[in-house]
Amino acid sequence: MEGRSDGGAVDLSVPAISEAIDRLDNEVTHLLGLVESGATRTRVFTDLSLTESAQMSASYQRLRTMAIGYATSGSSFAGDTSLLAVLRAGLADLYDLVYGPGHSQFGNWFHWQISSPQALNDACVLLYDQLSATEIDNYTAIVQSRIPNADGQTGANRVDVAQVMIVQGILDKSSTKIAAGRDALSPVFPLVTSGDGFYSDGTFIQHNVIPYTGQYGRVLLEGLASLLALLTGSPWEVIDPQKQVVFDTVEKSFSPFIYDGRMMDALRGRGVSRWNQSEVSDGRTVEEAILLLAASASSAEAAAWRSRVKGWLQRSSSESVYTQASVVRAKAFHNVLHDASVGSVAENNVTQIFPVGARAVHRRPGWCVALASASSRIAHYESINGENRKGWFQGSGMLYRYDSDHAQYSDSFWAAVDPYRLPGTTVQRTSLPPASGAPKPTNKWSGGTVLDGNYGTVAQYLIPPGGTSMRAWKSWHFLSTSVVCLGSKISSSSSATVETILENRNLHHSGSATLTVDGVTRSLTLGSPTVITGASWAHIQGVGGYVLLGGATLYALLEDRAADWSQVNSYVAGAPAPTDRRFLSLWVDHGGAPTAGHYSYVLLPGADVATTANWAASPPVAAQASSDRHIVEVPAAQYLSADVFTVAGTSAAVTTSSLPTMDLPGQCSVIVRRSGSQLKVAVAQPTKALDSVTIVIHEGGWSPSTPHPSVSVSTSSTSTRLTVDTSDRDARSHQITLV
Missing domain, CATH: 2.60.220.10 (Polysaccharide lyase family 8-like, C-terminal)
Incomplete structure (x- = not known):
C-alpha cells in the first residue's frame, strides 16, 4: 500500500533514509504551495480542476502523500497541526465537491473504484487518530457505496479492490468486511488456463491478450505482498494454500524478466509510454515488493529472494537505487544491501520461452535479449486511454538487448525512437494512425523450443498491425554467443518500402558510437542515411557486432529525434519539455511490393571488432531461410x-x-x-x-x-x-x- 509510512523510528544517520525524508518534505512543501485558498473553492489544488476523473484521483493521491509526511517520524511535517488542517479540509472538500453522495461517476471507472478509494483509505489510516468519527463514517460509507465488492474484477484489479475492502474493514472495525476482502483474494491465487492471471509457463496476462507481468503483474505482486504482510499473524491471515502460486511467481514470472534491476519493457505494455515510469522504476517497485513478500514466505524462499534482490540492486548503475525512493523503500533497500548475512546472486544464464505470452528471453554472460511477438492469442500491443499511441510494432518481433547501457530504454527511448524501426522487426513503411492496429493478428504460429535451458529457437508468422498486406516468416536462433535472425517469404502488394531493422540504438543526448563496416570506419552524416552495398559485417562501438550472412546492402542512419512524450501518451500529464535523443539505426531494405524477400544476419552482443570480423570471415554457423x-x-x-x-x-x-x-x-x-x-x-x-x-x-x-x-x-x-x-x-x- 502506498500509504505505508516509515513504520516507526528512523535512523537519520543513514544518508539514504535522511535523503528520502528530505524528498518527502520537499514534496509536501511543493504540494502545500499548490493548495487552493478560499472558503468557496471548487478544487483542492490550483492545477487540478476536478472536471476529469484523473484530476480527482490525483487530488486524493496528493493528499495521501501529504498525510505520509504528517505520519512519518523524522519528517519536518510530522504531527504538524497546520498540515493536518489542510488535509482535513482537502478530504472534506473532495467529498463535497466530487466524490461524495449525489455525485455521479464520470470518466474512467478506475479512478472511482480503485485509485481514489485507495488513496482516501490510506489517508484515513494515516490520520485515523486525528479524524472525527463522522469523517471516518462518511469516507468509509462513500467508498463502500462506490465499490461494495470485487465482483467482476480479475488479476491486478481484483487485488486492488480487495485491498480497498480490507482497509475499509479496518477503518470500520468490521471483522466481516476484512474477511470479505481477504476471501476476495482467493480467485487470484490459482493458475489460469484462459483470461487474466498467471499461467503455468510463468506468463501473466491482463486484458485477456496482453503479457503484463511488468505492469499489472507488478501491481498484483505489490498489493498481495502488502496485504499478506498486513494480515499475517491476525485472525484474518490468508490461509488459502493456493497462495503458494504467488510465491512461485517470483522465480517463474518476475525474475526471468528482470535484468540488473530493470523490469523489461517487453512485459510493461502501455506503461512504456509513461514519462514518469520506466524499466528502472518498475524494477524497483518489484524488488521492494519481493522483499516485503519475503516476510510471508518460507525461510528458504525469503533467503533466496533477498539474495536475488541484493544482486539486482548492486548491479544497477543507471541511477542510484535510492532515486525517488520512499522512506519505506530506502529502509528496505539499505537493510538488504548492508546485511552481511545476505549473499548476492548473479544473473542466470538461461534460455526460456513463454508460449502463452509470446515472449522469450536468452541470458548470457554480460548480456541478454528478450523477444516480443504476437499471434491469434496475443496482441501486438495495447493502446487505451490515449497511452502507447505509437506502439504498433512492439509485438512484431522486437528484440530488446540488455547490456552495460542500463539507460538504453529508460532514457526517453519510447518518446524519441522511430516507431517504424524497432530492433528485430520487419515493417512496411506505411503511415498508421495513432492507436490503430492493436487487435490480435490471425497468425497461429508464434513460439518455439528450448534445449537444456541454454539454446532455443522461436519463429513467428508475421501479420503486422494496421491491416497492411505485408507478410513474413521470421525466426530467432539463440546460441551460446550469438543470435541468428532469419526471415523469408517477405511479401507485400503495396509499393511502400519494407525494411528489416537490425538495430536502433539509443545513444542518448548527443551521444556517439563508432560504426565500422567491413573494417572501414564509417563517418555518418547526421540525418542522412548511408548506403553500403555488399556489406558482410558491421560493428557498433560498445554494443557489438552484426554479421550479414551472404552479404547484403546495409543502411545506416545517425539521427537526432525529439523525445516528445505527448506524441505517445496524451493521458499522463506533466511530461518534461522535449529534448533530443540520438539514435544509430541499421537496416536492410526489401524494396516496395516484395514477393520473396529474405534476410540472414547474426547478432554478436558485446563482441569487439576483431571478433566480428573473424566470425564473418569464417562463420561457425550455416543458415537456411526458405519459404x-x-x-x-x-x-x-x-x-x-x-x-x-x-x-x-x-x-x-x-x-x-x-x-x-x-x-x-x-x-x-x-x-x-x-x-x-x-x-x-x-x-x-x-x-x-x-x-x-x-x-x-x-x-x-x-x-x-x-x-x-x-x-x-x-x-x-x-x-x-x-x-x-x-x-x-x-x-x-x-x-x-x-x-
Whole structure:
C-alpha cells in the first residue's frame, strides 16, 4: 500500500533514509504551495480542476502523500497541526465537491473504484487518530457505496479492490468486511488456463491478450505482498494454500524478466509510454515488493529472494537505487544491501520461452535479449486511454538487448525512437494512425523450443498491425554467443518500402558510437542515411557486432529525434519539455511490393571488432531461410535448430554435415544436439493445433536414456522414430535424451 509510512523510528544517520525524508518534505512543501485558498473553492489544488476523473484521483493521491509526511517520524511535517488542517479540509472538500453522495461517476471507472478509494483509505489510516468519527463514517460509507465488492474484477484489479475492502474493514472495525476482502483474494491465487492471471509457463496476462507481468503483474505482486504482510499473524491471515502460486511467481514470472534491476519493457505494455515510469522504476517497485513478500514466505524462499534482490540492486548503475525512493523503500533497500548475512546472486544464464505470452528471453554472460511477438492469442500491443499511441510494432518481433547501457530504454527511448524501426522487426513503411492496429493478428504460429535451458529457437508468422498486406516468416536462433535472425517469404502488394531493422540504438543526448563496416570506419552524416552495398559485417562501438550472412546492402542512419512524450501518451500529464535523443539505426531494405524477400544476419552482443570480423570471415554457423523452413546448424557443436512451416501432416527432409538426416514435422520447432554418446532432441508445436508430431532420425539404435512421459521412441537398424504427444496444446518444449 502506498500509504505505508516509515513504520516507526528512523535512523537519520543513514544518508539514504535522511535523503528520502528530505524528498518527502520537499514534496509536501511543493504540494502545500499548490493548495487552493478560499472558503468557496471548487478544487483542492490550483492545477487540478476536478472536471476529469484523473484530476480527482490525483487530488486524493496528493493528499495521501501529504498525510505520509504528517505520519512519518523524522519528517519536518510530522504531527504538524497546520498540515493536518489542510488535509482535513482537502478530504472534506473532495467529498463535497466530487466524490461524495449525489455525485455521479464520470470518466474512467478506475479512478472511482480503485485509485481514489485507495488513496482516501490510506489517508484515513494515516490520520485515523486525528479524524472525527463522522469523517471516518462518511469516507468509509462513500467508498463502500462506490465499490461494495470485487465482483467482476480479475488479476491486478481484483487485488486492488480487495485491498480497498480490507482497509475499509479496518477503518470500520468490521471483522466481516476484512474477511470479505481477504476471501476476495482467493480467485487470484490459482493458475489460469484462459483470461487474466498467471499461467503455468510463468506468463501473466491482463486484458485477456496482453503479457503484463511488468505492469499489472507488478501491481498484483505489490498489493498481495502488502496485504499478506498486513494480515499475517491476525485472525484474518490468508490461509488459502493456493497462495503458494504467488510465491512461485517470483522465480517463474518476475525474475526471468528482470535484468540488473530493470523490469523489461517487453512485459510493461502501455506503461512504456509513461514519462514518469520506466524499466528502472518498475524494477524497483518489484524488488521492494519481493522483499516485503519475503516476510510471508518460507525461510528458504525469503533467503533466496533477498539474495536475488541484493544482486539486482548492486548491479544497477543507471541511477542510484535510492532515486525517488520512499522512506519505506530506502529502509528496505539499505537493510538488504548492508546485511552481511545476505549473499548476492548473479544473473542466470538461461534460455526460456513463454508460449502463452509470446515472449522469450536468452541470458548470457554480460548480456541478454528478450523477444516480443504476437499471434491469434496475443496482441501486438495495447493502446487505451490515449497511452502507447505509437506502439504498433512492439509485438512484431522486437528484440530488446540488455547490456552495460542500463539507460538504453529508460532514457526517453519510447518518446524519441522511430516507431517504424524497432530492433528485430520487419515493417512496411506505411503511415498508421495513432492507436490503430492493436487487435490480435490471425497468425497461429508464434513460439518455439528450448534445449537444456541454454539454446532455443522461436519463429513467428508475421501479420503486422494496421491491416497492411505485408507478410513474413521470421525466426530467432539463440546460441551460446550469438543470435541468428532469419526471415523469408517477405511479401507485400503495396509499393511502400519494407525494411528489416537490425538495430536502433539509443545513444542518448548527443551521444556517439563508432560504426565500422567491413573494417572501414564509417563517418555518418547526421540525418542522412548511408548506403553500403555488399556489406558482410558491421560493428557498433560498445554494443557489438552484426554479421550479414551472404552479404547484403546495409543502411545506416545517425539521427537526432525529439523525445516528445505527448506524441505517445496524451493521458499522463506533466511530461518534461522535449529534448533530443540520438539514435544509430541499421537496416536492410526489401524494396516496395516484395514477393520473396529474405534476410540472414547474426547478432554478436558485446563482441569487439576483431571478433566480428573473424566470425564473418569464417562463420561457425550455416543458415537456411526458405519459404518452408528456417534452419541453423553449428557443425562444430553438432547442433541443429529448425522451424518447419509446412502444413500439418507433412515433413521436411533435413540433411546436415554433422548430424544424421532427419524428417522433421511441419508446424514444429526442433533442436537436435549430439553430445558425446548422447543425442538430445527438443520439440514444440507452436501453433497448438496438433495432438502429436513425429520426427524420424535416419540413424538406428537410439533409445531413451529414461522413459519420457510425452515422447515415445521406436527404433530399427536404420532409423529412430520419435512420436511426441502434443495433445495438451500448450506449445511447451518436450526434451528427450537418446543413448
